[in-house]
Amino acid sequence: xxxxxxxxxxxxxxxxxxxxSFTLRKGEILGLIGPNGSGKSTTFNLIAxxxxxxxxxxxxEGTEIGGLPAHRICxxxxxxxxxxxxxxxxxxxxxxxxxxxxxxxxxxxxxSDAQRRAERALDMVGLxxxxxxxxxxxxxxxxxxxxxALATGPRLLLADESLGGLDHAEMEHAALMLxxxxxxxxxxxVWVEHIMGLLxxxxxxxxxxxHGEKIFEGLPEAAAKDARVxxxxxxxxxRG
Amino acid sequence: xxxxxxxxxxxxxxxxxxxxxxxxxxxDYALHIAIQIxxxxxxxxxxxxxxxxxxxxxGHGAFLGIGAYASPLLWNYAGLTPWLGIxxxxxxxxxxALIIGYPCFRLRVVxxxxxxxxxxxxxxxxxxxxxxxxxxxxxxxxTPKAVGHSWYALQFPEKPYFYAIALAVWVFxxxxxxxxDIGKGRAALDAIAEDxxxxxxxxxxxxxxxxxxxxxxxxxxxxxxxLLSQYFMYVNPDTLSGIGVSLQIVxxxxxxxxxxxxxxxxxxxxxxxxxxxxRVTMGTNFVGAANTIYGALLVIFIxxxxxxxxxxxxxxxxxxxxxxxxxxxxx
Numbered sequence: 001x002x003x004x005x006x007x008x009x010x011x012x013x014x015x016x017x018x019x020x021s022f023t024l025r026k027g028e029i030l031g032l033i034g035p036n037g038s039g040k041s042t043t044f045n046l047i048a049x050x051x052x053x054x055x056x057x058x059x060x061e062g063t064e065i066g067g068l069p070a071h072r073i074c075x076x077x078x079x080x081x082x083x084x085x086x087x088x089x090x091x092x093x094x095x096x097x098x099x100x101x102x103x104x105x106x107x108x109x110x111x112s113d114a115q116r117r118a119e120r121a122l123d124m125v126g127l128x129x130x131x132x133x134x135x136x137x138x139x140x141x142x143x144x145x146x147x148x149a150l151a152t153g154p155r156l157l158l159a160d161e162s163l164g165g166l167d168h169a170e171m172e173h174a175a176l177m178l179x180x181x182x183x184x185x186x187x188x189x190v191w192v193e194h195i196m197g198l199l200x201x202x203x204x205x206x207x208x209x210x211h212g213e214k215i216f217e218g219l220p221e222a223a224a225k226d227a228r229v230x231x232x233x234x235x236x237x238x239r240g
Numbered sequence: 241x242x243x244x245x246x247x248x249x250x251x252x253x254x255x256x257x258x259x260x261x262x263x264x265x266x267x268d269y270a271l272h273i274a275i276q277i278x279x280x281x282x283x284x285x286x287x288x289x290x291x292x293x294x295x296x297x298x299g300h301g302a303f304l305g306i307g308a309y310a311s312p313l314l315w316n317y318a319g320l321t322p323w324l325g326i327x328x329x330x331x332x333x334x335x336x337a338l339i340i341g342y343p344c345f346r347l348r349v350v351x352x353x354x355x356x357x358x359x360x361x362x363x364x365x366x367x368x369x370x371x372x373x374x375x376x377x378x379x380x381x382x383t384p385k386a387v388g389h390s391w392y393a394l395q396f397p398e399k400p401y402f403y404a405i406a407l408a409v410w411v412f413x414x415x416x417x418x419x420x421d422i423g424k425g426r427a428a429l430d431a432i433a434e435d436x437x438x439x440x441x442x443x444x445x446x447x448x449x450x451x452x453x454x455x456x457x458x459x460x461x462x463x464x465x466x467l468l469s470q471y472f473m474y475v476n477p478d479t480l481s482g483i484g485v486s487l488q489i490v491x492x493x494x495x496x497x498x499x500x501x502x503x504x505x506x507x508x509x510x511x512x513x514x515x516x517x518x519r520v521t522m523g524t525n526f527v528g529a530a531n532t533i534y535g536a537l538l539v540i541f542i543x544x545x546x547x548x549x550x551x552x553x554x555x556x557x558x559x560x561x562x563x564x565x566x567x568x569x570x571x
Contacts, residue, residue: 070440086438090430099427103443148442
């Protein structure tokens with residue numbers, strides 16, 4: 001479904017991502033992990049079109065998408081969420097999701113269709129459509145991010161740190177929701193996360209980045225036993 | 241939405257009918273002021289199409305100037321009727337908006353930087369008009385060749401004719417404002433104003449949406465400029481182009497309320513009536529008073545009434561029923 005090959009991004013002389021390659025199979029959940037500054041978010045931004053790669057290729061369902069603008073990538077069926085929720089506070093909660101439903105489908109949906117899609121997405125994440133956007137807590141804002149992404153009708157979802165800022169119960173719920181999205185909607189997921197414990201339970205495979213380079217790719221259990229991953233990412237105390 | 245549209249259209253029809261009666265009950269002088277308020281109100285409304293979505297342009301003096309000069313130049317030098325000269329001016333303004341807008345939006349020039357780029361555009365337009373003095377008359381301005389009452393030349397010495405044109409154009413501007421406000425693109429533009437990256441991530445073509453509203457705003461502004469020059473039968477770079485005019489447009493839209501359909505027109509009352517009052521009361525004793533007062537008022541409005549006079553009235557009216565309900569005793 002997604003083939004990333006030799007993907008690199010430099011900021012001046014600083015290599016943020018260096019020759020990263022991986023493939024993603026339809027229907028799987030791939031975890032993308034690494035310590036701060038490892039290049040996870042940059043890789044994510046390159047795939048989603050928020051940044052242009054310095055070199056390398058990104059193919060989504062056989063089409064090269066590297067360097068395409070973000071809105072075109074979204075309309076091709078590749079949606080993303082943001083690590084820190086970015087709701088549109090000028091709009092109501094429903095308008096936020098309807099906008100995604102409409103424009104994620106090239107702006108061609110009738111208002112009633114966009115509304116139906118938005119309601120389905122809000123229902124999926126468990127957010128009441130009547131809620132106002134003001135006063136939404138961290139967990140609800142994460143749900144809104146997810147609902148907006150789902151409303152665009154993606155086949156591939158890039159979920160950026162969906163657990164950040166949540167308490168333990170909310171994290172469990174959010175992690176299970178990603179799994180439900182995969183099983184119920186058949187959406188393939190790339191999940192970037194800083195908190196490893198839950199991620200390792202849900203994902204099928206994991207890629208570990210460090211200093212912009214891929215240092216591991218394989219099953220979660222294997223990652224936990226890999227000496228380099230343990231040393232670089234988990235450190236001495238084994239977090240997560 | 242249909243109810244909302246019907247309510248807005250109904251209010252506009254009533255307002256138009258009332259305004260259509262004005263020539264029956266006023267002097268030529270009052271009509272002269274009313275024509276200016278309507279035409280400038282149209283220009284301010286055109287600016288607010290961009291302004292209310294965070295695209296603060298200080299370059300509308302350039303679009304106004306192109307519209308104002310194109311038609312008289314083509315009339316005087318090529319004998320081309322304003323019916324063709326005005327659309328040519330509008331197209332030229334749209335082309336300029338595209339030339340400025342495309343790189344700005346491509347390079348994500350936003351906020352203060354966008355304002356500065358467009359500010360420079362205003363001054364370039366003014367200097368160009370002054371520099372081409374052989375054909376534009378430079379700082380002295382120019383006069384379209386007068387032919388008396390003529391539909392072909394769009395010249396009407398009688399004020400009621402131009403009042404009817406100004407009223408029709410103003411209504412057209414208000415309709416466009418509502419069209420944008422109710423249309424699908426409004427939510428996208430609101431989202432872009434808040435966070436371009438997040439808007440693009442859900443499929444909004446940021447460049448297309450911004451260019452669309454910018455070209456529409458530039459086109460309407462040029463149209464307003466063309467009608468102002470046809471009405472005054474005189475164009476001058478300082479009164480219909482340049483930074484001073486751009487600032488006047490921004491002041492009026494903010495003071496009146498750029499988030500309300502009638503706000504920019506209310507701003508027209510300030511910018512047209514204020515200099516008139518100062519001129520009548522002070523004569524030439526306090527030259528530049530209007531600009532000084534604009535500046536002071538702009539600061540006051542931005543601090544105390546960021547949604548403008550009409551915005552303040554609307555929020556007071558919206559709050560009044562809520563207060564009434566809250567005062568009712570519980571059953």
